[in-house]
Amino acid sequence: xxxxxxxxxDITVFLSTIFKELEFKIDYLGKPGKKTIDxxxxxxxxxxxxxxxxxxxxxxxxxxxxxxIITLPGAWGxxxxxxxxxxxxxxxxxxxxxxxxxxxxxxxxxxxxxxxIMLSGYTSAYKNLKELKKYSKVNMFRSKLIKATILGRxxxxxxxxxxxxxxxxxxxxxxxxxxxxxxxxLEDMIYNADSNKDAEEIYNxxxxxxxxxxxxxxxxxxxxxxxxxxxxxxxxxQPFLDIEKFLLSExxxxxxxxxxxxxxxxxxxxYTKKNRIELKKIFPQNVSGSDAVTILSTIYLKxxxxxxxxxxxxxCLPEEIANEVLLSNKEIFPPILSLSYxxxxxxENLKVRIEAFVDIINHKNKHKRK
Amino acid sequence: xxxxxxxxxxxxxxxxxxxxxxxxxKVLLTFYERSKGKLVDKIKEMFLKIPKKxxxxxxxxxxxxxxxxxxxxxxxxxKNEITAHASALAKFYPKARTVFEIGGQDSKIIIFRKGIPTxxxxxxxxxxxxxxxxxxxxxxLGIPIERFGRIALKSKKDLNVGGRCTVFxxxxxIQKQQTGHEIKDIINGLCNNLVKNYLHNVxxxxxxxxxxxLIGGVAANKGIVKAFQxxxxxxxxxxxxxxxxxxxxxxxxxxxxxxxxxxxxxxxEIAKYKMKRKFxxxxxxxxxxxxxxxxxxxxxxxxxxxxxxxx
Numbered sequence: 001x002x003x004x005x006x007x008x009x010d011i012t013v014f015l016s017t018i019f020k021e022l023e024f025k026i027d028y029l030g031k032p033g034k035k036t037i038d039x040x041x042x043x044x045x046x047x048x049x050x051x052x053x054x055x056x057x058x059x060x061x062x063x064x065x066x067x068x069i070i071t072l073p074g075a076w077g078x079x080x081x082x083x084x085x086x087x088x089x090x091x092x093x094x095x096x097x098x099x100x101x102x103x104x105x106x107x108x109x110x111x112x113x114x115x116x117i118m119l120s121g122y123t124s125a126y127k128n129l130k131e132l133k134k135y136s137k138v139n140m141f142r143s144k145l146i147k148a149t150i151l152g153r154x155x156x157x158x159x160x161x162x163x164x165x166x167x168x169x170x171x172x173x174x175x176x177x178x179x180x181x182x183x184x185x186l187e188d189m190i191y192n193a194d195s196n197k198d199a200e201e202i203y204n205x206x207x208x209x210x211x212x213x214x215x216x217x218x219x220x221x222x223x224x225x226x227x228x229x230x231x232x233x234x235x236x237x238q239p240f241l242d243i244e245k246f247l248l249s250e251x252x253x254x255x256x257x258x259x260x261x262x263x264x265x266x267x268x269x270x271y272t273k274k275n276r277i278e279l280k281k282i283f284p285q286n287v288s289g290s291d292a293v294t295i296l297s298t299i300y301l302k303x304x305x306x307x308x309x310x311x312x313x314x315x316c317l318p319e320e321i322a323n324e325v326l327l328s329n330k331e332i333f334p335p336i337l338s339l340s341y342x343x344x345x346x347x348e349n350l351k352v353r354i355e356a357f358v359d360i361i362n363h364k365n366k367h368k369r370k
Numbered sequence: 371x372x373x374x375x376x377x378x379x380x381x382x383x384x385x386x387x388x389x390x391x392x393x394x395x396k397v398l399l400t401f402y403e404r405s406k407g408k409l410v411d412k413i414k415e416m417f418l419k420i421p422k423k424x425x426x427x428x429x430x431x432x433x434x435x436x437x438x439x440x441x442x443x444x445x446x447x448x449k450n451e452i453t454a455h456a457s458a459l460a461k462f463y464p465k466a467r468t469v470f471e472i473g474g475q476d477s478k479i480i481i482f483r484k485g486i487p488t489x490x491x492x493x494x495x496x497x498x499x500x501x502x503x504x505x506x507x508x509x510x511l512g513i514p515i516e517r518f519g520r521i522a523l524k525s526k527k528d529l530n531v532g533g534r535c536t537v538f539x540x541x542x543x544i545q546k547q548q549t550g551h552e553i554k555d556i557i558n559g560l561c562n563n564l565v566k567n568y569l570h571n572v573x574x575x576x577x578x579x580x581x582x583x584l585i586g587g588v589a590a591n592k593g594i595v596k597a598f599q600x601x602x603x604x605x606x607x608x609x610x611x612x613x614x615x616x617x618x619x620x621x622x623x624x625x626x627x628x629x630x631x632x633x634x635x636x637x638x639e640i641a642k643y644k645m646k647r648k649f650x651x652x653x654x655x656x657x658x659x660x661x662x663x664x665x666x667x668x669x670x671x672x673x674x675x676x677x678x679x680x681x
Binding site: 033034035036176239327335347348349351352353355356357359360363364367 | 434449450451452453456486487488489490492575655656657658676677678
């Protein structure tokens with residue numbers, strides 16, 4: 001069986017490990033591009049949030065590639081009542097895709113909270129992952145799944161460490177090469193890392209290569225935190241702008257707490273009693289879902305960064321809520337740039353905003369130093 | 371004898387602006403010309419008008435086509451429009467607290483506190499309230515854009531014309547014309563609603579505090595200025611160089627940031643070179659980027675690739 005594997009940053013590495021262990025053939029789509037957006041806008045109703053549209057575009061790419069199983073991320077644990085995608089997981093997407101493909105589609109929603117996988121091992125995630133059993137021909141499915149989950153976690157840790165290293169290295173001159181190394185590393189992790197030893201070797205090789213890249217001196221760099229888009233880690237922004245690469249080229253260090261692995265790592269730091277009290281003050285509603293996570297991560301980052309970029313796709317209600325809460329409490333946060341995007345967004349438009357935001361922070365810091 | 375100078379260029383969507391300043395920051399020369407879609411040709415034409423006594427020792431460029439043109443002419447500094455405008459305003463109007471900029475295809479707001487830019491916003495995909503839309507409507511009504519503002523001032527009525535969306539605004543204007551409203555009232559209504567749209571969208575959530583400064587080509591439109599004053603109940607300052615602030619800002623930035631360096635600028639002589647352009651689509655990945663290859667003199671420049679392959 002051939003399974004479609006979309007790009008969702010470090011989650012991709014985890015999923016690929018599960019798929020390989022269950023002996024599926026992997027069709028890795030890579031980062032979404034113009035083609036994905038074209039398919040997304042062609043087939044999605046206007047009212048869908050942009051993330052969901054791009055996911056539909058990816059699913060159609062998978063169908064066009066004749067994949068037997070189409071992978072889509074669901075709303076994790078159904079925790080967020082405001083998430084549009086959460087409703088679509090309950091059957092709408094299936095019907096929509098079958099209507100487009102004019103055949104039955106095997107759809108699998110990856111629906112696991114990162115903290116569950118990282119903290120509890122396979123047990124709590126098992127219910128979701130075992131939905132793949134009906135497509136897999138492997139014997140001892142459960143033991144294979146345990147093995148894959150443990151290996152997947154380790155591989156994801158390596159991927160996250162490489163990414164965090166990249167994000168904190170604006171002094172590396174050749175950003176293009178740096179990100180090409182990361183893309184190649186991801187592919188190696190997906191296709192060639194069948195054991196911890198393989199993964200470690202791939203990891204060490206890329207670390208060595210990054211170490212050998214030429215660096216420049218940066219007098220005073222600034223640090224910017226990227227928040228929002230917890231579930232999908234910037235995947236739908238990719239066709240317009242690689243924001244991480246762009247920020248690094250502006251000599252900015254980046255902290256991105258909401259990738260899959262980082263979220264687990266930051267989890268205990270995010271949900272401290274102090275942060276929760278602060279969250280309650282500015283967001284007194286029931287605390288759950290990605291809106292709360294975005295606000296919490298902003299609270300967590302506020303004393304660690306010079307500025308924050310809140311990424312939100314057009315139509316994402318949880319992120320709209322988070323945005324309103326952040327903007328109405330902006331006096332307690334460092335400067336926040338709220339970046340909303342959809343299919344009509346242009347690279348130039350995003351770049352102007354980000355570049356101006358970085359300039360304003362640099363200007364402020366320069367003034368403070370004076 | 372030549373005079374060492376810095377040049378700032380603002381390549382906007384409808385116009386090209388050039389400013390030349392000396393080493394002390396004195397503005398020596400400014401140009402504002404409409405590009406009519408022929409950007410590089412227009413720049414070459416404007417370069418020919420620059421007196422030879424000015425020796426350009428540094429060039430900064432801003433505007434929507436900054437990267438493309440910057441590469442072609444060998445600019446030393448390429449920056450966004452917000453930073454460029456902020457740089458000029460910090461020099462000329464350090465007391466300004468709120469700056470409105472309405473250009474050809476976008477509009478911005480920059481908030482200053484104690485002479486430092488602290489916040490900004492831009493219009494998103496909507497072009498309602500920008501210069502292009504006013505141009506388009508002036509063309510449709512058969513009125514030169516230069517007269518648009520003066521006609522609006524003659525109106526005594528407060529006609530409501532939809533300004534939230536260009537399409538709706540146009541159909542509303544047509545409907546108002548059909549039902550016999552006077553042109554001056556329609557234009558005045560349009561100016562009012564464009565300003566309202568700007569304040570409700572671009573300026574939404576910003577702390578609007580006087581002194582207010584309005585810059586960009588649209589600042590020449592007296593109808594728009596009057597509408598701003600009406601809605602903000604405050605005086606609006608229109609600077610002397612309101613339409614070339616971006617270019618002046620870039621000249622200041624290059625003056626500040628790039629002292630004692632050798633310029634990459636290819637010289638004003640570039641205007642005399644022949645230019646060859648070629649467009650092709652890169653098929654190496656699914657992005658299918660539209661690449662522009664430009665050859666001026668012996669130098670070839672590429673633009674348009676997402677991945678940096680043609681950098």
